[in-house]
Structures are given as structure tokens and as C-alpha cells.
Amino acid sequence: MATAEFLPAEKLRRVGKLVDELRDDFEHINLLPHERNAYMEQLKVFGRNPDNADPIFTPQGIEILTHHSFHSTSPTTSKAALQCLANALLSKPPTRQMFVDLGYSERAVGRLRKxxxxxEFLMSRILFLTSYGTSQSFEKLIDKHRLADHINDNIERHAKNKRPTSKDDEALSETLKLLFNVTHFCPTRTKPFSKSISPIMKILARRPVVTPPLLAPINFLINSLINMDFEDKSLINSNLKPCVEALISILDVALRTYGDTELDATVTPLLTLLKRLAKVSPPPVIAAMKASLLPDPPKKGFISKDPALLHVRLMDYLTNPRSTSLYDGISSLFFELSGGDVSKLTGEFGLGFSSGFLMTRNMQIPAKNSSVRSSVASVSDESAKSARSVDLTGMRKSLPSLPNDRSKMVAKRRTQEQAGEKLMVLFDRLKMTDITNYDDPRMQAAAKSMVVELDSEDEGI
Known part of the structure; x- marks a missing residue:
């Protein structure tokens, strides 16, 4: 009879009996090896669904599982006990502290060595789960039990594996998840993991881009680099350029593949990593990033709108924002690629994009753009009535001579655009506060397909 077919009371009784039998064996060693294996296998199956399996999740149940996990001489019993223990820590968070209190974390770290x-999969998962809601001291595990060394060695081994299996990728994913959490919760201990930077970049550069592109372990490879210390550039130079090229290819495919509601969770970490790498990359790599990610200077008033181009799609997410996180990620990346120079940013993208980005970060608009800055500050400023206009893409073009009634329409349209730009800035500043919740009208318009192009006869207005 399958475990799923037991009535709740019967399942609870059987689980209790199995725990009692294994507890007696724990104390007196009165089971034969095949009996112990069979009991532990049954308990593992019952524990997959935590309902009516309460005896497993008690301090006594966790102690029994932990004992058989780390002391059993039978690989079969040890593996079944570890699987049952990992499932318990996942499904019942209070059991994580029970495991930590038993003092077996050091043994788990030791079993990550070769x-x-x-x-690798089971120990990394167990340690990863104890990073949530427990008193686990990862600093101690790093300083005294060589956690960083073992993780570095395992990632290096994966980097040398040119034909990974699905099992290999599952183990790598668990190791990377543990690495991310340790460096996130222990930021003062990131340097010991720096040896993993180059192997991780090597894996990213070697993996083909698939659809969808941010499945495991690719997403975990990206996340694991975000917290890393890139101060020692000798650790990243050898694999930096091919890694950046791979990341840009992943970004290209991701923007084609994922829907707007998925982009926050999938693409934002990728943008964060690209921004971090831009800070430490040499000029040739920066030039390659700019060539792929930034729009070309407009030629004779023409701006490419071909959605097949990556930079066109990135600009579309800026001018028609669907997500605050994605907007911030792209704009911050562009600012970093501009060398963190406000003048270069405004020169390449114009004030329509740049003013919102700068003002949300309390950065001054360059003095050479003071006339435009005045128009953002006050739509009634007379300097806004100059003979040249700045559209939201940064293009500057002279206004044609028009009849008087046409001139009035032009002036009215210009005033509306200036007011709109001012509102963009105000909404961007409001996003950075916790004062109130609101719906950004730009996102509402994009969601309802209300964004329209100007008629050809209106160009330049």
C-alpha cells in the first residue's frame, strides 16, 4: 500500500512507530543493516509530505535523523537519513535550529571536502537552509572549518567538467545558493571566496545560451557573483571578457523571452552584475559593453527603432517603464557605462532620460544644460522658449518657421512636453520614498498600450 493512500491517523501511527524503532536502534543497535535501511527509506517517503508526520519534526526525530546521517556506516542508510533531514529542514523551519543546536554543522562542512x-548536494542544501532563522555562525565555519576552501574547490571542479550531467548541475546549484547566502549574510567574509570568481566566470562563458536563458544553474552563477569582492583584478581578467559577452547574450535572449511580470526576478540581478563588472573592467571590455548596450549616436535626425536590436529594447524599457526595478537597473547600468560622468550621460541620452535618473539620486544637472534644467524646474521659464528643442531621446533639432496659428500649436505642445517632463521627474523622485503607494501613469499607459508615436507632421514639436 503506497504511503499516499494511508488515512491521516494510520500514517501518523506508522511514522511514530518507525521513529521509535530507529530511536531504539540509535540507543542499542538492535536492527540488522537491511532492516535499518528499509525503515529509513520508509521514513524518508513519509517525510516528503509533512502532513501527519509530526514525529519526524520533533527534537528527538531530528536527532535520530542526524545521528544516522553522520554516523551510519551504511551509505544507503546515511543517504536516506540525509534526504529525510533535508526535507524536514525545508518543510518545517523550526527544525533548522534543532539541527544547529546538535552541533553537526561542522561535520556537514567537513563532508564538503572532496x-x-x-x-555536495545534500550538505550544501542542509547548510543553506540553516542560513535562515537560526543562530548558525558561518563566520566560525569559514574561519575554523574551511567552508570557503571547500566551496572554492568544488566550484573549481565543476569548472573543469566539460560535460556536466543534470546531477552535476543540481549539486552546483546548491553550492552556489549556499555561496550567495553566506556572502550576503556575512559581507565581511567575502574575500575568502574570491578564488571562485574566475571559475564561475569560466562556467558562464562556456555554457550555451538556451531558451529560457536564466534557468538553474545560470541564474545561481549570476547571483553568486553579485556579492563578490572584485578588488583583486588578477582574479577576474582571464575570463572577464568572454563572461561579459555571455552575460550580454543572456540579457538579449531574456528580454525576448520573459514577460514583463517576470523580468524583475530574472533580469534585474543580471543588470546588477553587469553594472558591477563595468566598474572593474578595462577599457576594451567597457568599449565592447557600450557597443552592445548603448544606442549609436543619431545620424541626420534618424534613430533606429528596430526591436531586434538589444539597445532599442533597453531604451524602450526606459521610455515606457513597466517595472521600477528594471528601470533602475538599466538606468544605473547606462550611468556606469558613461563612466559615472553626469555630463556624458546627459550628452548621450538627453535630459528627458537623464534628469529623472539624476534627480532621484540627488545629483545636479550639468551647468551647460542649465537652460534645460530651468525648464524642468519651472515650465513657465522664458528660457524654455529658445529656438531649439530637446526631445525625450536626446535629439536636438531646430524648429521650422511656421504660420502664426501653427506657432501657437507648437508653443502649446512644447509647454505640454515640458510639463510632462517635470511630472516624470516628480514621479521618479516619489518612487524613491515610502510616503505613499501610487500607480506610475507611464507604467499604466504602457500596460494599456496607450503610448503612441507622433505623426510625421508633428515631428520636432
């Missing part, structure tokens, strides 16, 4: 089959 791990046997399945040990």
Missing part, C-alpha cells in the same frame, strides 16, 4: 556522490 565530497562523495550526493554529498
Amino acid at each position: 565530497p562523495k556522490k550526493d554529498d
Whole structure:
């Protein structure tokens, strides 16, 4: 009879009996190896669904599982116990502190050294789960038990594996998740993990881009680099350029593949990593990033709108924002690629984009753009009535001579655009506060397909 077919009371009784049998064996060693294996396998199956399996999740149940996990001489019993323990820590968070209190974290770290089959996956997952809501001291595990060394060695081993299996990728994913959490919760201990930077970049550069592109382990490879210390550039130079090229290819495919509601969780970490790499990359890599990500200077008033081009799609997410996180990620990346120079940013993208970005970060608009800055500050400023206009893409073009009634329409349209630009800035500044919740009208308009192009006869207005 399958475990799923047991009535709740019967399942609870059987789980309790199995725990009692294994507890007696724990104390007196009165089971034969095949009996112990069979009991532990049954308990593992029952524990997959935590309902009516309460005896597993008690301090006594966790102690029994932990004992058989780390002390059993049978690989079969140890593996089943570890799987049951990992499932318990996942489904019942209070059991994580129970495991930490038993003092077996150091043993789990020790089994990450040249791990046997399945040990990397199971030990990494158990340690990863104890990073949430427990008193686990990862600083101690790093300083005294060589956690960083073992993780570095395992990632290096994966980087040398040119034909990884699905099992290999599962183990790598768990190691990377543990790496991310440790560097996130222990920011003062990121340097010991720096040896993993180059192997991670090597794996990213070597993996083909698939659709969808941000499945495991690619997403975990990206996340694991975000918290890393890139101060020692000798650790990144050898694999930096091919890694950046791979990341840009992943970004290109991701923007084609994922819907607007998925982009926050999938693409934002990728943009964050590209921005961090832009800070430490040498000029040739920066030039390659700019060539792929930034729009070309407009030629004779023409701006490409071909959606097949990556930079066109990135600009579309800026001018028609669907997500605050995505907007901030792209704009911050562009600012970094401009060398963190406000003048270069405004020169390449115009004030329509740049003013909102700068003002949300309390940065001054360059003095050479003071006339435009005045128009943002006050739509009634007479300097806004100059003979040249700045549209939202940054293009500057002279206004044609028009009849008097046409001139009035032009003036009215210009005033509306200036007011709109001022509102863009105000909404961007409001996004950075916690004063109130609001719906950004730009995002509402984009969601309802209300964004329209100007008629050809209106160009330049």
C-alpha cells in the first residue's frame, strides 16, 4: 500500500512507530543493516509530505535523523537519513535550529571536502537552509572549518567538467545558493571566496545560451557573483571578457523571452552584475559593453527603432517603464557605462532620460544644460522658449518657421512636453520614498498600450 493512500491517523501511527524503532536502534543497535535501511527509506517517503508526520519534526526525530546521517556506516542508510533531514529542514523551519543546536554543522562542512556522490548536494542544501532563522555562525565555519576552501574547490571542479550531467548541475546549484547566502549574510567574509570568481566566470562563458536563458544553474552563477569582492583584478581578467559577452547574450535572449511580470526576478540581478563588472573592467571590455548596450549616436535626425536590436529594447524599457526595478537597473547600468560622468550621460541620452535618473539620486544637472534644467524646474521659464528643442531621446533639432496659428500649436505642445517632463521627474523622485503607494501613469499607459508615436507632421514639436 503506497504511503499516499494511508488515512491521516494510520500514517501518523506508522511514522511514530518507525521513529521509535530507529530511536531504539540509535540507543542499542538492535536492527540488522537491511532492516535499518528499509525503515529509513520508509521514513524518508513519509517525510516528503509533512502532513501527519509530526514525529519526524520533533527534537528527538531530528536527532535520530542526524545521528544516522553522520554516523551510519551504511551509505544507503546515511543517504536516506540525509534526504529525510533535508526535507524536514525545508518543510518545517523550526527544525533548522534543532539541527544547529546538535552541533553537526561542522561535520556537514567537513563532508564538503572532496565530497562523495550526493554529498555536495545534500550538505550544501542542509547548510543553506540553516542560513535562515537560526543562530548558525558561518563566520566560525569559514574561519575554523574551511567552508570557503571547500566551496572554492568544488566550484573549481565543476569548472573543469566539460560535460556536466543534470546531477552535476543540481549539486552546483546548491553550492552556489549556499555561496550567495553566506556572502550576503556575512559581507565581511567575502574575500575568502574570491578564488571562485574566475571559475564561475569560466562556467558562464562556456555554457550555451538556451531558451529560457536564466534557468538553474545560470541564474545561481549570476547571483553568486553579485556579492563578490572584485578588488583583486588578477582574479577576474582571464575570463572577464568572454563572461561579459555571455552575460550580454543572456540579457538579449531574456528580454525576448520573459514577460514583463517576470523580468524583475530574472533580469534585474543580471543588470546588477553587469553594472558591477563595468566598474572593474578595462577599457576594451567597457568599449565592447557600450557597443552592445548603448544606442549609436543619431545620424541626420534618424534613430533606429528596430526591436531586434538589444539597445532599442533597453531604451524602450526606459521610455515606457513597466517595472521600477528594471528601470533602475538599466538606468544605473547606462550611468556606469558613461563612466559615472553626469555630463556624458546627459550628452548621450538627453535630459528627458537623464534628469529623472539624476534627480532621484540627488545629483545636479550639468551647468551647460542649465537652460534645460530651468525648464524642468519651472515650465513657465522664458528660457524654455529658445529656438531649439530637446526631445525625450536626446535629439536636438531646430524648429521650422511656421504660420502664426501653427506657432501657437507648437508653443502649446512644447509647454505640454515640458510639463510632462517635470511630472516624470516628480514621479521618479516619489518612487524613491515610502510616503505613499501610487500607480506610475507611464507604467499604466504602457500596460494599456496607450503610448503612441507622433505623426510625421508633428515631428520636432
